Amino acid sequence: MSSVQLHDFDADQLAAFREKITDEFNDLKAKNLKLDLTRGKPSSEQLDFADDLLALPGKGDYKAADGTDVRNYGGLTGIQDIRQIWAELMGVPVEQVLAGDSSSLNxxxxxxxxxxxxxxxxxxxxxxxxxxxxWICPVPGYDRHFSISERFGFEMITVPMNEDGPDVAAVAELVKDPQVKGMWVVPTFSNPTGYSVSEGVAKQLAELETAAPDFRIVWDNAYAVHTLTEEFPEILDIVGIAEAAGNPNRIWAFTSTSKITLAGSGVSFFITSEANRNWYTDIAGIRGIGPNKVNQLAHARYFGDAEGVRAVMRKHAASLAPKFETVLNILETRLGEYGVATWTHPTGGYFISLDVVDGTASRVVELAKEAGIALTGAGSSFPLRRDPNNRNIRLAPSLPPVEELEVAMDGVATCVLLAAAEHYAR
Known part of the structure; x- marks a missing residue:
């Protein structure tokens, strides 16, 4: 590895390096690529794992364990069969779990x-x-969360997302304002960093004194069981933690099967206090008559129990882990010696967070587009898509096969180097 990083190159070294990388970039464009690293979609291989669902629950199988005919109306909280599996998986009482339709985001x-x-x-x-x-927004964070806050015209206030969770000291100051009504948290293998909230940080968030009595934490545990290793993460009973802290209604917790079975045809789960559930079902009962219980029964039959869910997730890990390894290896091989980027090393979830030279993320995305490689827009992991340092890029390795991913990431590395060379040549 070179002891001299790119920002230390003299003018002649930088000119020669820029010429070399420009030639590589032109060769990349000549390949006429059409590759996509924009969203964390499951691959076709992953979707195939759930093919058996398409035949479930099966003709004549329409009774839930309590005798409910799932073909009919009703059941705002979902059927006990799937709620019990998810309660066991999440380590919470089944009474706290509502099962809905496919999208927890809804x-x-x-x-x-x-x-x-x-x-x-x-x-x-x-x-x-x-x-x-x-609304408090840990950054970098999930773009769809921020889009909801934006749509309602909320003033979004950012706090750093650290390796153990949101910066609690910053949050504690913000919630002294009664106009601060809530915050987003992705507690396990967060999007896009892959960081997880520690038990200590979770307790501090639950214990915060807030000026607004209706302050809520949206605890979006989308990647609760999405390990890339043999180990499953600890799942914190955040509703129980908040109740013990004297703030039983603070948490709206969510998870789903969306990246476990069929991404567009799964089951979502809302885990919260009794008072919150009653408030929710009172309005939900006017909005509709109940969720798709046939699909819920199909999922209950497919999984069987919580260990059945974990067995499926081991298949996903076997599919995803080589892709993450590919991305990390290429980043280290191509960029490591030049000091032009840092990146996270997640052990679960769907994303890798890449930080390039300040001021160059948008240029990297632009160069990649010229080369036929689609990346998530620079700034997407920040409210209003405004990264104040113009440095962060979210990488989504899941969808392409490894062979395409290798080509795409080698191209991304070339774009990072070219953007950095241009920046330092100014």
């Missing part, structure tokens, strides 16, 4: 929009009647 949108329109069960007034609503 329920997140619901609880925020209903708080906005009507107020939640701890609100003094609907959020729409507040002078302003402020």
């Amino acid at each position: 329920i997140m949108f619901d609880v925020i929009s209903w708080s906005y329109a009507f107020g939640n069960n701890d609100s003094e007034r609907p959020w729409k009647d507040e002078e302003t609503v402020k």
Whole structure:
């Protein structure tokens, strides 16, 4: 490895390096690639793992364990069969678990929009009647979360997402403002860093004194069992932790089967306090008559129990781990010696967070597009897509086969080096 990094090159060295990398980039463009690293979609191989679901629950199999005919209306909280499996998996009482349709993001949108329109069960007034609503956004974070806050016109306030979770000291100061109504948290293998919230940070978040009585933490545990290794992460009973801290209604927790079975046809789960559940079902019962219980029964038959879920996730890990290893190896081989980038080394989840030279992320994405490689837009992991340092790029290795991923990441590395060379030549 060179002892001289790119920012230390003299003018002649930098000119020669830039010429070399420009030639590599032109060769890359000549390949007429069409590769996509934009979203964390499961690959076809992963979707094939759940093929048996397409034949379940099967003709004549339409009774849940309690005798409910799943073909009919009703059952706002979902059937016990799938709720029991997820309660065991998440380490919570089954009474806390509601099972819904395919997207937990839909329920997140619901609880925020209903708080906005009507107020939640701890609100003094609907959020729409507040002078302003402020929302805490750990960064880098999940773009779809930020889009929900943006759509409602919330003022988004960023705090750093550290390796053990959101910066609690920063959050503690912000929640002294009664207009701060909530925050986003992806607690396990977070998007895009792959960091997980420690038990200590979780307890501190649960114990915070907030000026707003209706302050909520959206605890989006989308990747709760998405390991890339033989080890499954500890799943914190955050609702129980908050209840023990004297704030039983603080947590709206979510998870789903979306990247476990069929991404667009799964089951979502809402885990929260009794008071929050009653508030939710009171409104949900007007919005609709119940979720797709046939699909819930199909999933219960497919998994059998919590260990059945883990068995499926071991298949996913075997499919995904080589792709993450490919990305990390190429980043280290191509970029490691030049000091132009840092990246996370996740042990689970769907993303790798890449930080390039400040001011160059948008240029890297632009160069990649010229070369036929689609990357998530620079700044996507920040509210309003504004990364103040223009450095972060989210990498999604899951969808392409390894052979395409190798080509794409080698190309991305070339773009990072070229953007850095241009930057230092100014």
